[in-house]
Amino acid sequence: MRTIEFEQVRRTVESLCIAACYELPDDVRTALEAAAAKESNPPAAKILAQLLDNARIAADERIPLCQDTGLTVVFVEQGAELVLPPPSQDGPATLHEAVNEGVQAGYENGFLRKSVVADPLHARTNTQTNAPAILHHIFVPGDKLRISVMAKGGGCENKSQFRMFRPTAEASDVADWIVEVVRSAGADACPPFVVGVGIGGNFESSCLLSKTALLRSLGEPHPDGFYAQMERELMARINALGIGPLGLGGDTTALGVQIETAPCHIASLPVAVNIECHSHRHKTAIL
Ligand code: SF4
Known part of the structure; x- marks a missing residue:
């Protein structure tokens, strides 16, 4: 069995938080470049060029891509042949602690805005650490530890939606609703968007599918031809909405539509x- 110390997890999460907030992933930059090259609306093309400039300056000067450095969502895939050993005396005692301490160090040392409030409804006092993170941990075959960190902005998260369809709904009903969700997000969620879609599972897991869909590389279609076609059609319909970069019109409302699916109950279609x-910020490390 391989072992990895919690301290190594803590350090990795710290550096991933900083890298995610400073460096736009290559696939997002490539998608912005492609969109800028074919955008027919001159103001929209100019905004796309400015977004690319912003990404270049952030990476060069080691500053955040956006003032909202997000709620940190951490995905950990732990190989079944890998052991996270009992903690040393002073270090983090659990995976949760290691992740949260890494987030705290990343946001402090990277000069990233801390955006988490401890109580959601009445006190809303800032934790001053950007912790706790949202942690998703699963076991997979192998002996590696894969850690992905996403800095998820509040403005776009606020426009995300869930709906439980009747199982008799047609694919076109689902597609119409997805387009409507994007239309209602409008300028408030800082387009052009990456649209993550979760179909199937249950109430909570379809939402998680829609989040994990965002981790797939842009331009990589769903492996099932039916859903790959649905992604293409949704992308065309969403870009025809004319919302455009930052909501000021144009051909580029989405950079990608990514669907993930799972089996579901016969009575449900979540x-x-x-x-x-x-500002689609995520970074992955494999230990
Ligand atoms: S929605 Fe995204 S780009 Fe807009 S303010 Fe939030 S993090 Fe920044």
């Missing part, structure tokens, strides 16, 4: 849409 803004 669908979730997770809206992601143009």
Whole structure:
């Protein structure tokens, strides 16, 4: 059995938080470049060029891509042949602690805005650490530890939606609703978007599917031809909405539509849409 110390997890999460907030992933930059090259609306093309400039300056000067450095969502895939050993005396005692301490260090040392309030409804006092993170942990075959960190902006998360369809709904009903969710997100969620869609599972897992869909590389279609076609059609319909970059019109409302699916109950058809803004920040490390 391989072992990895919690301290190594903590350090990795710290550096992933900083890298995610400073460096736009290559696939997002490539998608912005492609959109800028074919955008027919001159003001929209100019905004796309400015978004690319912003990404270049952030990476060069080691500053955040956006003032909202997000709620940190951490995905950990732990190989079944890998052991996270009992903690040393002073270090983090659990995976949760290691992740949260890594987030705290990343946001402090990277000069990233801390955006988490401890109580959601009445006190809403800032935790001053950007912790706790949202942690999703699963076991997979192998002996590696894969850690993905997403800095998820509040403005776009606020526009995400869930709906439980009747199982008799047609694919066109689902597609119409997805387009409507994007239309209602509008300029508030900082387009162009990456649209994560979760279809199937149940109430909570369809929302998680819509989030994990965002981790897939842009331009990589769903492996099932039916859903790959649905992604293409949704992308065309969403870009025909004319919302455009930052909501000022144009051909580029989405950079990608990514669907993930799962089996579901015979009586259910859960669908979730997770809206992601143009500042689509995520980084992965494999230990
Ligand atoms: S939605 Fe995205 S781009 Fe807009 S303010 Fe939030 S993080 Fe920044």
